[in-house]
Amino acid sequence: MFAPQPQRNLSMGEFKKWLMKFDADLDGRISVEELREAIRASGAWFSTAKAKRMMKSADKNSNGFIDENEISMLVAFALQQMGLKVFAN
Helix, strand or coil: CCCCCCCCEEEHHHHHHHHHCCCCCCCCCEEHHHHHHHHHHCCCCCCHHHHHHHHHHHCCCCCCEECHHHHHHHHHHHHHHCCCEEECC
């Protein structure tokens, strides 16, 4: 499975495609559990509390999921906390 490594450059499309591989229930959204799996697959380790903070920072409508419209907020967090570099397609 493709897992971004720190300092890897990804397009927004590549990041979305990678992230959606963790959408276990195929609902088109990422839950905190799915996000935690994605983080671990990237080689990073976040506590459950940190994964929840990441979710809270990206989940602007507070529905408990990251959807298509909120991925850019998740990218902002990933840039700061995980060392990923995501660029526009």
